[in-house]
Amino acid sequence: MKSLAELQAIKEKMQNKVVLREGTGDIRVVVGMATCGIAAGARPVLNTFVEEVQNQNLSKKVTVSQTGCIGICQYEPVVEIFEAGKEKVTYVKMTAEKAKKVVEQHLKNGRVISEYTIAAHKA
Amino acid sequence: MKELSLNILDIAENSVKAKAxxxxxxxxETENEKENTLKITISDNGCGMTEEVLKNVTDPFYTTRTTRKVGLGLPFLKLAAEQTGGNLKIVSKSKEEEKTNHGTAVTACFNKNHIDFTPLGDIVSTVVTLIQGHPETDFIFIHTKNKKESAVLKTEELRKILGKDIPLNSFEVITWIKDFLTESYKEAVDK
Known part of the structure; x- marks a missing residue:
């Protein structure tokens, strides 16, 4: 059974690597979590981003956060990716599977998956 | 919404936006020979709503500038409750009326036996998502079945152990919370 003592151990372990963990936050992944996003399936998309960023050892440069309604409800779940010095990328109609691919190809290897972007859906 | 846990996530996001x-x-949950019901209460100490806003808050087409953030969230929850023969109640005191004791409480009651009852779904995921997105907010989560607690989580207690330097949304902590709640539910079922 998980205990609060375990949390104490997590704290001690993490304090030792606090310096290492200080992310530079180069890339920001923002998931729309308003009613429209949630109803369309944003929750598993967000949780996949959180897990995969950790699995791919990207937590130093990538932060995952939530926002409200972006205003394009028909394209939800919407994920925006902000990277310093680059144009914002907007991924639409996301799923957990797509999120996994975005982490691997875009966040890790720097290749935008254009077929998932809003430009591809509008065309 | 496919699961009530998604409605809960949505309404709780309103609380966070109200600066709770x-x-x-x-x-x-109450399960006996006479009754099979589920009651969800989401309450906060946020800025609250004035009577005027409160009156219209479950009307999806009521959109003035000050209330546009409310949107479809509450109408969805109301529909989910009423289609099982249940109901939705909202009590709110705005910051202007009550300087110290302000906030909103949303209560939804469901009849689980009704064919249109939406299952609760992945509630652990909802709690984890809320803490991930709002590590500074304190969440109290209590799930009881026939008065017995099946899962309890109070972030204030976790915060006390972790101290100031480790945010609640660190991956390690989030993973712990997820496992802790999942195991709590398993234990409650085994008992």
Whole structure:
């Protein structure tokens, strides 16, 4: 059974690597979590981003956060990716599977998956 | 919404937007020969709503500038409750009326036996998502079944152990919370 003592151990372990963990936050992944996003399936998309960023050892440069309604409800779940010095990328109609691919190809290897972007859906 | 846990996530996000420092989520199930019900209460100490806003808050087409953030969230929850023969109640005191004791409480009651009852779904995921997105807010989550607690989580207690330097949304902590709640539910079922 998980205990609060375990949390104490997590704290001690993490304090030792606090310096290492200080992310530079180069890339920001923002998931729309308003009613429209949630109803369309944003929750598993967000949780996949959180897990995969950790699995791919990207937590130093990538932060995952939530926002409200972006205003394009028909394209939800919407994920925006902000990277310093680059144009914002907007991924639409996301799923957990797509999120996994975005982490691997875009966040890790720097290749935008254009077929998932809003430009591809509008065309 | 496919699961009530998604409605809960949505309503709790309203609480955070209302600048609440504490958001309480209670799920109370009663199962006996006479009754098979589920009650969800989401209460906060946020800025609250004035009577005027409160009157119209479950009307999806009521959109003035000050209330546009409310949107479809409450109408969805109301529909989910009423289609099982249940109901939705909202009590709110705005910051202007009550300087110290302000906030909103949303209570939804469901008849679980009704064919149109939406299952609760992945509530652990909802709690984890809320803490991930709002590590500074305190969440109190209590799920009881026939007055017995099946899962309880109070972020204030976790915060006390972790101290200031480790945010609640660190991956390690989030993973612990997820496993802790999942195991709590398993234990409650085994008992």
């Amino acid at each position: 420092t504490v958001v309480k989520i209670l799920i109370d």
